[in-house]
Amino acid sequence: MATDVFDATVLDRLFKTIESRRGADPSSSYTAKLLNKGRHKIARKVGEEAIEVIVAAIDETPEHVAAESADVLYHLLVLWADVGVRPRDVWAALAAREGMSGIAEKAARNNKNNQQAGK
């Protein structure tokens, strides 16, 4: 186990673990069981876990929100593994947005859409 588990690299380690579970015994690996069930089931689990975060955020403690968020991230990483998305693809997408306000991004998108629609 790495000495510092309290940073984002835990996601890269978790993804490697998830990848290593491909073809593993579903009776001893939840990840293998989930991967065997297929993309629809995995995607549904991401949605269900996301709803649990929402419920926790409204009704429960920050500790519950953190625990439910960890469930979402785990299931999201299983979905990435199934789809063929690598964490670094997502990190790159986030890095490309650094420094651009969401408001400015939306305005640029709306302008582009309007130009395409000839407005």
Ligand SMILES: N=c1c2ncn([C@@H]3O[C@H](COP(=O)(O)OP(=O)(O)OP(=O)(O)O)[C@@H](O)[C@H]3O)c2ncn1[C@@H]1O[C@H](COP(=O)(O)O)[C@@H](O)[C@H]1O
């Ligand atoms: N981070 C997680 C993690 N978070 C949540 N879960 C499991 O996700 C499951 C969610 O339970 P639910 O009842 O919601 O889902 P379910 O049992 O599929 O039930 P249904 O939705 O099918 O009805 C639980 O069994 C949790 O233990 C996780 N299982 C594994 N990991 C990580 O993945 C690694 C590999 O795990 P295995 O593949 O099991 O070896 C582990 O070492 C952990 O680091």
